[in-house]
Amino acid sequence: MNAFKAWILRYQLASLVLLIVLLAVVLPLALDIFRLNLVGKYLTYAFVAIGLVMVWGYGGVLSLGQGVFFGLGGYAMAMFLKLEASDPISTKIQSTPGIPDFMDWNQITALPALWVPFKSLPFALAAVVLVPMLLAWIVSFAMFKRRVGGVYFAIITQAVALILTVLIIGQQGYTGGVNGMTDLKTVLGWDTRTDSAKYILYYVCVALLVAGILLCRWVQTSKLGTLLLAMRDKEDRVRFSGYDVANFKIFTFCLAAGLSGIGGALFSLQVGFMSPSFVGIVPSIEMVIYAAVGGRMSLVGAVYGTLLVNAGKTFFSESFPDLWLFLMAGLFIGVTMAFPMGLAGLWESHIAPWWKGRREALRQAAVPAKRPADVAATAVVDPVLPDGVRSQNV
Numbered sequence: 001m002n003a004f005k006a007w008i009l010r011y012q013l014a015s016l017v018l019l020i021v022l023l024a025v026v027l028p029l030a031l032d033i034f035r036l037n038l039v040g041k042y043l044t045y046a047f048v049a050i051g052l053v054m055v056w057g058y059g060g061v062l063s064l065g066q067g068v069f070f071g072l073g074g075y076a077m078a079m080f081l082k083l084e085a086s087d088p089i090s091t092k093i094q095s096t097p098g099i100p101d102f103m104d105w106n107q108i109t110a111l112p113a114l115w116v117p118f119k120s121l122p123f124a125l126a127a128v129v130l131v132p133m134l135l136a137w138i139v140s141f142a143m144f145k146r147r148v149g150g151v152y153f154a155i156i157t158q159a160v161a162l163i164l165t166v167l168i169i170g171q172q173g174y175t176g177g178v179n180g181m182t183d184l185k186t187v188l189g190w191d192t193r194t195d196s197a198k199y200i201l202y203y204v205c206v207a208l209l210v211a212g213i214l215l216c217r218w219v220q221t222s223k224l225g226t227l228l229l230a231m232r233d234k235e236d237r238v239r240f241s242g243y244d245v246a247n248f249k250i251f252t253f254c255l256a257a258g259l260s261g262i263g264g265a266l267f268s269l270q271v272g273f274m275s276p277s278f279v280g281i282v283p284s285i286e287m288v289i290y291a292a293v294g295g296r297m298s299l300v301g302a303v304y305g306t307l308l309v310n311a312g313k314t315f316f317s318e319s320f321p322d323l324w325l326f327l328m329a330g331l332f333i334g335v336t337m338a339f340p341m342g343l344a345g346l347w348e349s350h351i352a353p354w355w356k357g358r359r360e361a362l363r364q365a366a367v368p369a370k371r372p373a374d375v376a377a378t379a380v381v382d383p384v385l386p387d388g389v390r391s392q393n394v
Contacts, residue, residue: 019304061249062154067279068161069256069257070287081269084186129258184269185272293305312328
């Protein structure tokens with residue numbers, strides 16, 4: 001027990017323990033299955049947010065195209081799920097049974113070669129992580145090796161998001177077009193639409209998110225994390241010290257892409273569809289807002305920021321359907337102006353000092369004050385001696 005407590009204190013994971021209690025105990029007990037499934041959907045975005053904490057907060061590289069990697073992971077999983085849902089028996093009314101319905105609608109008569117490997121679940125799971133990381137490596141290697149960064153890199157990532165969105169929509173026969181891939185119902189015959197399946201997928205999402213946070217926290221506390229902070233603040237000094245700054249940026253960007261791909265795959269599993277609306281520029285900017293609201297230096301804060309923003313979006317859209325966009329804009333502006341370091345900064349600057357002071361006050365109040373009678377009883381009284389003779393207490 002003491003070793004576990006020391007490990008928690010060493011890596012500063014007390015806030016993560018509270019988050020685990022909230023996600024794994026409090027919310028499942030407090031919410032019905034519909035609302036809990038919504039929370040599971042929000043947590044898939046949190047994978048992107050913690051990746052942005054690494055690449056933006058620690059690496060100093062702002063990416064406005066993380067939706068690309070979220071979408072690639074989601075499409076990789078959706079392709080496997082769509083092929084499973086398109087067996088010859090379920091699609092016997094089509095002109096070409098055994099292929100996805102949108103391919104049949106677009107007069108495609110055979111399964112494309114690109115789709116064939118996705119009949120295998122292990123291949124699809126590997127593609128969920130490796131395909132986003134491969135694209136991230138190509139983009140980051142081309143940019144960072146040429147010392148392209150700052151606002152230019154942010155614009156390039158936006159361009160990549162736009163290009164991929166246009167490509168997905170344009171290749172309707174192979175990707176489902178603007179409608180995306182829908183009717184994703186089973187995984188190896190297991191129906192993901194039942195209540196029990198939704199609970200299981202929710203806990204799988206929570207477990208993988210915690211694992212992702214621990215991985216990122218391990219990177220932060222290592223020598224690499226120290227170099228990332230130094231690179232963010234004084235990039236030239238790190239370069240002149242003999243380190244290849246570009247490689248650090250490439251690694252962090254690929255790590256964030258892999259985490260985003262896992263989030264996209266879990267989104268496809270829990271929600272049951274994937275479309276290009278999660279790949280473009282707008283969702284990518286929203287994902288940056290999640291990290292900014294939670295605190296771009298805090299992994300746990302990014303999760304809270306994701307939950308807060310999406311819960312606010314759901315509440316405002318349900319309660320004020322005509323005004324919810326303005327209310328969301330007010331939430332973004334208000335939080336960023338009042339708390340420049342996000343919710344994590346609010347905790348460190350206000351709540352944590354108040355809590356520490358209160359604990360100290362309670363601790364001092366718990367110590368009993370000595371009564372005057374006790375002081376008199378414990379006092380040592382000198383005996384009466386003749387004048388000029390000093391008493392000496394031993």
